[in-house]
Amino acid sequence: MSTVDQKLDDALQTIKDEIPADISVSDVTYEGPELVVYTREPKKFAQQGDLVRQLASKLRKRITVRPDPDVLAPPAKAREQIRSVIPEDAGVTDLDFHADTGEVVIEAQKPGMVIGRRGSTLREITQKVGWTPEVVRTPPIESPTVSNVRSFLKQERDDRRDILERVGRQIHREQLSEEQWVRISTLGCCREVGRAAFVLSTADTRILIDCGDKPGSDDVPYLQVPEALGSGANSIDAVVLTHAHLDHSALLPLLFKYGYDGPIYTTEPTRDLMGLLQLDYLDVAAKEGRTPPYASEMVRETIKHTIPIEYGDVTDIAPDVKLTMHNAGHILGSAVSHFHIGNGMYNVAFSGDIHYDETRLLNGAVNDFPRVETLVLESTYGGRNDYQTDQSDSEQKLIETISEAYDRGGKIVIPAFAVGRSQEIMLVLEEAMRTGKIPEMPIHLDGMIWEATAIHTTYPEYLNDDVRDRIFHDDQNPFLADYFNHIDGGEDERQRVADDEQCIILSTSGMVTGGPIMSWLEHLGPDPDNTMIFVGYQAQGTMGRRIQSGRDEIPMNDSRGRSNRLKLNLDVETVDGFSGHADRQGLENFVKTMNPRPEKVLCVHGDERSVQDLSSALYHNYNMRTFAPKNLETFRFK
CATH class of the missing domain: 3.40.50.10890 (Rossmann fold)
Structure with missing residues (x-):
């Protein structure tokens, strides 16, 4: 029996030990970072309001409960009962039933009213009809991008399930090495702005963070080095995207052209904006008579392999790595990506692009973490005189x-x-x-x-x-x-x-x-x-x-x-002052008030003057080790 199958058996036994005797569990499986539990008694599961939360805490996993298909109410009857439970003011615009997973996707103008206080309405829906509800927002302004992404993912549900199950088994595989170390390799955006790309490596795992273009240049990240794709595209275990701007996301579809078949982790709005900007990137290249680096089919592959995660959710993305995304304040869905490596061995945060202060559109960047030893910090406006208007x-x-x-x-x-x-x-x-x-x-x-x-x-x-x-x-x-x-x-x-x-x-x-x-x-x-x-x-x-x-x-x-x-x-x-980036003072404040303050800072994503000015200031003002790396450098920690 494989290590993954043994873990699933152990999880199944733990669940059976924890749940009431009148609830049966027929199967458990991994889908990406989630543990999916199948039961013939979804209504009884729903009646036990805290049961799923208790199981998630016990197993330290995100858990989704699904009914066996043969215990579900017929969609026509379920539709009527679901509408009777949801307040009319919620503005339900569509109910989409998926018998293969026992899920009903509820699209509503006010999803909060569908969810109810602490999920009470969702539990009531399952108690009545057995189906597992998933809630999405009806866009107040019709969005072809959102509509196309949702339709495409619906059309690709079978393929996507296969991808998620494969990714789930990869995440929960056995750790092969007893060594413990962490490396960060710079593939772009060092002493320059654009083509953001880094590899975070451990003895067991390689994670690519961002993969962007360089505006106004044909330069691309150094993807073919041994630390990245030099051993083949699938030597990368996972990709993490901090936000959708093209200097961070434009070349992600190129990975699939090279044969990558793994997951991309990002927030849901970043996924949609990413698709919009990548397709526009191809259109612009065609209009300017340039040969695009990939076809639109690769954009669809990128979306199909994306696993959205919400701010604050601790998510397993490898046997030895957990990812948590936090608001970066830069653009919609942008994230400071925090990696917890090993069993408390090391913690690294990648800022992506950040805006530390609150703006009219977004809350300011989060800089409060359980632990951070090393921070990789953007330095776009890190120069000595880079101060923006209030x-x-x-x-x-x-x-x-x-x-x-x-x-x-x-x-x-x-x-x-x-x-x-x-x-x-x-x-x-x-x-x-x-x-x-x-x-x-x-x-x-x-x-x-x-x-x-x-x-x-x-x-x-x-x-x-x-x-x-x-x-x-x-x-x-x-x-x-x-x-x-x-x-x-x-x-x-x-x-x-x-x-x-x-x-x-x-x-x-x-x-x-x-x-x-x-x-x-x-x-x-x-x-x-x-x-x-x-x-x-x-x-x-x-x-x-x-x-x-x-x-x-x-x-x-x-x-x-x-x-x-x-x-x-x-x-x-x-009129200055509307930048989505923190200025010099904002970058210093982000580090100064960071809890805990990191031991080391790598200043990246800025021209040579900016990264060196910021690196020097952080070293002198806060007594921490700082670096202004060049591209193709590797830093080993632990």
Whole structure:
């Protein structure tokens, strides 16, 4: 008998010893990090309110209870009974029954009302019909991305179950080595921004953390080194994704092209945003005449192999590694990833990208952990003079700039990144108009901004407490304000907006490197009454940086592809302080208040000056060992 089968037998015996005599368990199996328990008495299981929690505590596993298919109420009857249990105000929009697993997926506008206090409504559903309920939110704004991901995962349920069972057996396999050590190898984003990728290794396990591209460059992570994929793609046991931005996620599908067939762990909103951005990455490459590094099929494989985990859940991802994700405050679903290695042997935290202070959109990054010996810390704004404007001052300057532009009778165009920055600006504008700080006018959203916003509205539990309360308790979703309009009519609609009343336009791309912002410059650029406001970092070499620096003539291609010059007469303003990254003070505060404070810090994801400045400051101010590693270095701990 294999070690895994022995563990399952032991788990089955423990469960039988713990449950009442009138409840039977027919089988147990692993699906990814979860232990799935099959029973012919799901209703009795549900009646014992704390039983699953007690078993999870005893076995130190996440547990899902499923009924044997032949004891389930027929779907037609179950549908009627489920609707009788759930309050009408929950806004149930769909019930989807899966007899193979005994699960019913309940889609509702207010999932909390379906769950009930401490899961009471879910237990009542199982008591009545036997089916195991799973609850998902109906997106308040229709999202093709969310819909497509859910439909695809439904279509691939059989394959996904096979993947999860295989992953589960891999997680719970026997540890082969008696050695105990930890290594971190740097495959990218060291003394540079972009192509984030690291390998965390133990004697038994290899985990890849992030796998991104480098904006404006063809450089990719050093995946072919022996520590990574040099011994084959499946020498990696698991992948952990900190967040969806392309400099962290773009090349994950490449792993599947190389033959990887294992799990990717991340949060649920990161999974959806990742799919959106990766498909757009392929579209941009095709439009620019570049050969994409992988096909869209590999994006689907990436999604199919993703195992979502929630903030704070301790999750087994290898025989000797547990992962816990915590809010990083950077973008929706971004996570500080904490790895507990061995039986208390060592703990490592990867910050991903972080914002330490609370913003309008997100709560600040979590830095409270049971233990951390080593921290891998982003340093994007780690330079000695990298201090950002206070958020309230930034908002006030934005409001004043918009008011002055409105008084001149012009239109305002704001280039913005689709994920994070745009939603932050939307919240500022919504409140400013609602409270009369700026005149009410249409706010047009162009490019991927509307779709990214729709994904944000699907996961309000990941947003700032105030925004979440407005959505959950006050039924005042700020993203549904009447001011916002989705530009979905292409060039004809852009022309109408340009000819119509005063307005604000939020458009991708944030660095003016292509996309709909180029059309808006063509429509609005020649008029000196109009204003362009930069609210995000403009990288060296981008068109946004050139315009920000005073360039008033830019190359443009006409409808026939011929190159022309466009004269820019519009006013150009910059409002700092809306970055999703912590500035120098925020990074220091993150480390200074970290509980416990780490013994070692690796400063990464910043240019050479930034990482060295931050590394030096942390060493001198907090008396800890710090490093500013180069790519292709390996650090051994223990």
